[in-house]
Amino acid sequence: MPSAIEFENISKQYRLGIVSTQTISHDLKRWWITNIRGKEDPYLKIGEVNDRAHKGNSDYIWALKDINFKVEQGDVLGIIGKNGAGKSTLLKILSKVTAPSTGEIRARGRIASLLEVGTGFHPEMTGIENIYMNGAIMGMTKPEIKRKLDEIIDFSGVERYIETPVKRYSSGMTVRLGFAIAAHLEPEILVVDEVLAVGDAEFQKKAIGKMQDVSRGDGRTVLFVSHNMGAVKNLCSKGIILENGCLVYASDAVSAVDEYVRKKESLFSNDTEIVISSRHRERIMSLDVEVLTVKFEKESNNFSTKDPISITFKLKGNKDTDHFHVGGIVLDFEDRPIGIFFGEDILCIKKGEIKDVTLMINNHNLSVGKYYVNAGTGKGNHITGVADFDIVNNVLDFEIDEFDKDQQLGFAKWYSAWGNILFSTSYK
Amino acid sequence: MDYTTVIKPKNKLLEVDFKEIWRYRDLFSMFVKRNIITQYKQTILGPAWFVIQPVLQTIMFMIVFGGIAGISTDGLPQALFYMLGIVSWNYFSDCLNKTSSTFTDNQAIFGKVYFPRLIVPLSTVASNLVRMGIQFVLFIAVYLYFVFTGSHIAPNIYILLIPLLVLMLAGLSLGFGIIISSMTTKYRDLTILFTFIVQLWQYATPVMYPLSIIPDRYRWIVALNPITSIVETFKYGTMGTGVFSWAQLTYSFVFMVILLAVGVVVFNKVQRSFMDTV
Numbered sequence: 016m017p018s019a020i021e022f023e024n025i026s027k028q029y030r031l032g033i034v035s036t037q038t039i040s041h042d043l044k045r046w047w048i049t050n051i052r053g054k055e056d057p058y059l060k061i062g063e064v065n066d067r068a069h070k071g072n073s074d075y076i077w078a079l080k081d082i083n084f085k086v087e088q089g090d091v092l093g094i095i096g097k098n099g100a101g102k103s104t105l106l107k108i109l110s111k112v113t114a115p116s117t118g119e120i121r122a123r124g125r126i127a128s129l130l131e132v133g134t135g136f137h138p139e140m141t142g143i144e145n146i147y148m149n150g151a152i153m154g155m156t157k158p159e160i161k162r163k164l165d166e167i168i169d170f171s172g173v174e175r176y177i178e179t180p181v182k183r184y185s186s187g188m189t190v191r192l193g194f195a196i197a198a199h200l201e202p203e204i205l206v207v208d209e210v211l212a213v214g215d216a217e218f219q220k221k222a223i224g225k226m227q228d229v230s231r232g233d234g235r236t237v238l239f240v241s242h243n244m245g246a247v248k249n250l251c252s253k254g255i256i257l258e259n260g261c262l263v264y265a266s267d268a269v270s271a272v273d274e275y276v277r278k279k280e281s282l283f284s285n286d287t288e289i290v291i292s293s294r295h296r297e298r299i300m301s302l303d304v305e306v307l308t309v310k311f312e313k314e315s316n317n318f319s320t321k322d323p324i325s326i327t328f329k330l331k332g333n334k335d336t337d338h339f340h341v342g343g344i345v346l347d348f349e350d351r352p353i354g355i356f357f358g359e360d361i362l363c364i365k366k367g368e369i370k371d372v373t374l375m376i377n378n379h380n381l382s383v384g385k386y387y388v389n390a391g392t393g394k395g396n397h398i399t400g401v402a403d404f405d406i407v408n409n410v411l412d413f414e415i416d417e418f419d420k421d422q423q424l425g426f427a428k429w430y431s432a433w434g435n436i437l438f439s440t441s442y443k
Numbered sequence: 444m445d446y447t448t449v450i451k452p453k454n455k456l457l458e459v460d461f462k463e464i465w466r467y468r469d470l471f472s473m474f475v476k477r478n479i480i481t482q483y484k485q486t487i488l489g490p491a492w493f494v495i496q497p498v499l500q501t502i503m504f505m506i507v508f509g510g511i512a513g514i515s516t517d518g519l520p521q522a523l524f525y526m527l528g529i530v531s532w533n534y535f536s537d538c539l540n541k542t543s544s545t546f547t548d549n550q551a552i553f554g555k556v557y558f559p560r561l562i563v564p565l566s567t568v569a570s571n572l573v574r575m576g577i578q579f580v581l582f583i584a585v586y587l588y589f590v591f592t593g594s595h596i597a598p599n600i601y602i603l604l605i606p607l608l609v610l611m612l613a614g615l616s617l618g619f620g621i622i623i624s625s626m627t628t629k630y631r632d633l634t635i636l637f638t639f640i641v642q643l644w645q646y647a648t649p650v651m652y653p654l655s656i657i658p659d660r661y662r663w664i665v666a667l668n669p670i671t672s673i674v675e676t677f678k679y680g681t682m683g684t685g686v687f688s689w690a691q692l693t694y695s696f697v698f699m700v701i702l703l704a705v706g707v708v709v710f711n712k713v714q715r716s717f718m719d720t721v
Contacts, residue, residue, distance in 0.1 A: 109450070122448040128556060
């Protein structure tokens with residue numbers, strides 16, 4: 016079967032920093048060298064791999080570097096990788112939003128992208144007007160849209176509001192309408208980026224089903240970017256892993272996910288105390304109550320299912336704060352959130368004060384496996400509204416290695432299909 | 444099946460895909476429709492604003508330039524003289540202002556999905572045409588009023604040039620607009636500069652004065668402005684007064700063709716990577 020898309024030496028270079036007066040002289044120099052003297056662009060020879068956590072020496076970075084692979088017709092390709100690995104850049108190049116710096120992509124058939132559904136919706140126009148508009152933006156002709164109009168409206172489930180301006184829609188309705196249009200585009204190649212992160216569960220199921228129909232039924236090719244390893248395993252036939260802009264692994268979807276998890280697990284750290292630095296913070300936080308270190312109180316990161324897990328937070332007050340809490344999220348190595356823990360809003364701290372707070376997670380009932388923790392400080396609940404003071408990601412890794420220290424439960428092996436929680440039970 | 448899409452780093456200078464633009468003609472007509480209907484949504488007077496604007500502006504001009512400053516209107520009724528200038532100039536400047544921010548205004552959508560970017564400025568120019576048409580009908584109404592009340596105005600054969608004149612205004616504004624928008628993606632200074640230039644430009648165009656009051660010695664300076672001959676031909680064709688010359692009109696036409704060619708090439712080059720610099 017012929018390949019649907021071929022990526023050949025695709026690279027994308029970005030210049031860091033801001034546009035300033037220096038930029039113009041720089042641009043002129045570059046233009047002079049390439050256009051007047053007819054030489055190769057010297058800046059395409061420099062640059063560093065894209066590692067956001069470390070400060071590099073060059074102003075140029077490669078968001079993508081020498082990507083080579085082929086996608087066969089009818090494949091559903093899952094693209095996985097950490098944030099900043101270059102997944103979105105790759106899809107942007109493929110959907111012609113931006114041009115690559117070097118290399119060439121050759122594709123057979125129409126490419127439609129779902130980089131963000133509902134693109135180009137005009138808030139003042141009605142649902143039906145926006146269907147025509149959005150369809151046209153994605154490259155459909157008017158008769159084509161007319162033919163599928165009923166189907167689109169039906170699929171979106173917003174029939175009642177179809178004559179209402181889109182600005183009155185809830186965000187879920189907007190997404191549903193957007194996906195409905197895109198799903199009916201019938202392109203030979205569909206590019207999807209994380210759309211499934213929005214929309215309610217029922218719709219997600221419908222959307223995933225539609226995507227499977229698209230690829231299985233008619234031999235269409237789908238490229239799917241997601242952080243949801245489960246979705247990649249279920250939906251995709253092939254998988255590739257991107258790391259710092261380079262293609263490091265290509266195989267079938269299940270082994271790609273396994274490889275990704277294995278790679279992540281190989282970075283499993285036995286540190287029981289983590290000193291927080293800026294690389295743990297993805298966003299700029301108020302830091303009213305700053306997390307300085309987090310550690311496991313028992314100075315080991317091996318626990319059993321019945322063991323309580325105690326985490327000690329060393330906190331610094333940058334502002335007098337009372338009625339706050341510490342807490343966090345436990346995730347598994349497929350980046351799936353498993354559960355959340357937090358204390359009551361009863362802590363207080365003075366400006367300049369440094370204090371230790373230990374929070375104990377009782378009865379977590381986590382099954383055998385490896386997990387990591389994102390921690391934070393904040394106050395409030397879902398009624399009063401939550402304010403986060405600090406969120407630090409990927410801080411502590413731990414492993415549940417047995418069910419019970421004292422008496423082994425009757426399992427020889429824990430299967431991953433059983434999930435992550437061992438409910439506590441008793442006969443009545 | 445052969446490759447239908449090939450994505451490469453840079454395209455050649457003159458590689459403009461007109462076929463692709465034609466394929467997206469449905470999008471073009473939808474953009475035009477959207478521009479028109481969304482402009483006055485949730486306003487009470489709605490499209491009446493198309494008419495109110497030039498009327499108020501004409502009255503203002505009659506007071507300031509005709510009354511206080513006492514500038515001649517070549518013996519034409521002031522209302523007609525100013526209104527025609529305003530309708531044609533406003534079409535040009537509206538188109539220019541809107542098209543010159545094509546990239547910055549449409550960042551969000553351009554960053555998500557690909558379609559030939561040229562569709563956007565093209566649709567702006569086309570949708571403004573509707574507005575100009577309505578304003579021109581208003582002009583005709585006022586014109587007929589003056590004819591029936593016995594003013595000495597008479598159209599001549601050059602009135603047939605009007606479609607060409609409108610086309611030239613559209614072409615010039617589109618040409619300037621896409622060049623400006625291409626240049627401003629990276630250096631925003633130019634946005635400020637150009638807004639300023641367009642304001643001054645009106646004074647270098649015979650909108651509030653007739654070309655004939657400029658001394659012959661300096662007339663060539665005003666005539667360098669490609670809009671001058673268009674506005675003058677408008678007046679000459681409809682009212683029989685004004686400075687008309689084939690040479691000047693040809694100059695404006697050639698100017699437009701070159702400008703458009705340069706504009707399309709520049710725009711086409713910028714559209715491929717502007718998301719990285721905008």
